[in-house]
Amino acid sequence: MPELPExxxxxxxxxxxxxxxxxxxxxxxxxxxxxPLPLNLQTRLTGARVLGFRRRAKYILMRxxxxxxxxxTSVLLHLGMSGRMLIRQHGSNAAVLxxxxxxxxxxxxxxxxxxPRRFGSIDLVxxxxxxxxxxxxxxxxxxxxxAFDANVLSRALAGRRTPIKAALLDQRVVAGLGNIYVCEAxxxxxxxxxxxxxxxxxxxxxxLVSEIKATLLEAxxxxxxxxxxxxxxxxxxGYFQHAWRVYGREGERCHQCPGxxxxxxxxxxxxxxxxxxxxxxxx
DNA sequence: CAAGAATCCTGTCAGC
DNA sequence: TGCTGACAGGATTCTT
Numbered sequence: 055m056p057e058l059p060e061x062x063x064x065x066x067x068x069x070x071x072x073x074x075x076x077x078x079x080x081x082x083x084x085x086x087x088x089x090p091l092p093l094n095l096q097t098r099l100t101g102a103r104v105l106g107f108r109r110r111a112k113y114i115l116m117r118x119x120x121x122x123x124x125x126x127t128s129v130l131l132h133l134g135m136s137g138r139m140l141i142r143q144h145g146s147n148a149a150v151l152x153x154x155x156x157x158x159x160x161x162x163x164x165x166x167x168x169x170p171r172r173f174g175s176i177d178l179v180x181x182x183x184x185x186x187x188x189x190x191x192x193x194x195x196x197x198x199x200x201a202f203d204a205n206v207l208s209r210a211l212a213g214r215r216t217p218i219k220a221a222l223l224d225q226r227v228v229a230g231l232g233n234i235y236v237c238e239a240x241x242x243x244x245x246x247x248x249x250x251x252x253x254x255x256x257x258x259x260x261x262l263v264s265e266i267k268a269t270l271l272e273a274x275x276x277x278x279x280x281x282x283x284x285x286x287x288x289x290x291x292g293y294f295q296h297a298w299r300v301y302g303r304e305g306e307r308c309h310q311c312p313g314x315x316x317x318x319x320x321x322x323x324x325x326x327x328x329x330x331x332x333x334x335x336x337x
Numbered sequence: 338c339a340a341g342a343a344t345c346c347t348g349t350c351a352g353c
Numbered sequence: 354t355g356c357t358g359a360c361a362g363g364a365t366t367c368t369t
Contacts, residue, residue: 056362056363057362057363060362088345088346088364088365112363112364132363132364133362133363134346134362134363134364135346135347135361135363135364136347136348136362136363136364152347169346169347170346170347170348171345171346171347171348171361171363172345172346173345173346173363173364174363189364214339214340216339216340216341216342217338220340223363223364225363225364225368231365232362232363233361233362234362235362261342294368301362313340319341325340325341325342326341326342326343327361327363328360328361
């Protein structure tokens with residue numbers, strides 16, 4: 055479930071294992087994921103030292119030290135719907151299904167990119183111009199940045215005749231939210247998902263901003279605290295249990311309705327995707 | 338232009 | 354059990 059908090063947790067796990075290491079061996083096992091992979095990906099990875107990581111929206115950027123004659127390059131990675139990173143020690147391993155890329159570090163660890171649905175992507179980008187990459191250039195503000203505030207959100211929503219749910223999923227409005235965290239943040243902010251973006255008031259935008267930040271921060275904290283070095287015993291990196299208040303809870307009580315019992319979490323479909331919400335608390 | 342649908346792909350689960 | 358259809362955490366591209 056790679057939305058922003060999961061991607062952040064995956065990135066921290068990669069950082070702990072890869073930062074400062076040299077990639078002794080790289081294996082790119084297919085020519086494409088969502089898009090064609092760079093023809094020189096395997097070559098560029100092999101022998102490269104990993105300098106550091108950063109996250110932008112749901113993308114992970116891994117900076118590589120320059121080879122003698124070229125500019126510093128970053129690997130741009132997106133997990134799509136089903137992408138996972140797998141970390142394990144060299145040796146004693148059966149083949150993993152759908153492991154499309156595998157790295158081996160100079161201290162004997164294997165880092166695998168596993169993605170059954172292949173909606174993920176990997177590209178190379180000059181480190182000096184990471185944000186100019188076509189996949190990053192159009193992204194809206196980072197939700198956890200101070201620059202993402204009520205005014206910024208209000209301006210982004212102004213005039214949009216689309217449901218607030220769809221607007222918050224639009225990565226040009228705010229970058230990093232997905233279906234789960236949008237549902238959770240709207241529930242916490244008491245905003246009905248079908249309300250038109252343009253009709254969200256300034257006060258409601260402020261409430262949304264603060265609940266988006268709180269929801270994401272809590273999830274990141276849960277990921278960091280529930281994983282040892284961000285790796286679970288099975289080697290899966292960065293995924294964790296989290297108790298959603300409404301997501302996936304159709305028919306259950308929301309536990310926040312005052313007075314009479316909650317009528318139950320409702321599920322509707324908006325632009326082809328499930329929305330979970332409390333019909334009484336969200337207006 | 339904006340908004341919604343269709344699309345890429347595989348795995349899982351409910352229902353028969 | 355095996356089959357079928359619905360659905361899944363994303364985001365671009367195609368239609369209206």
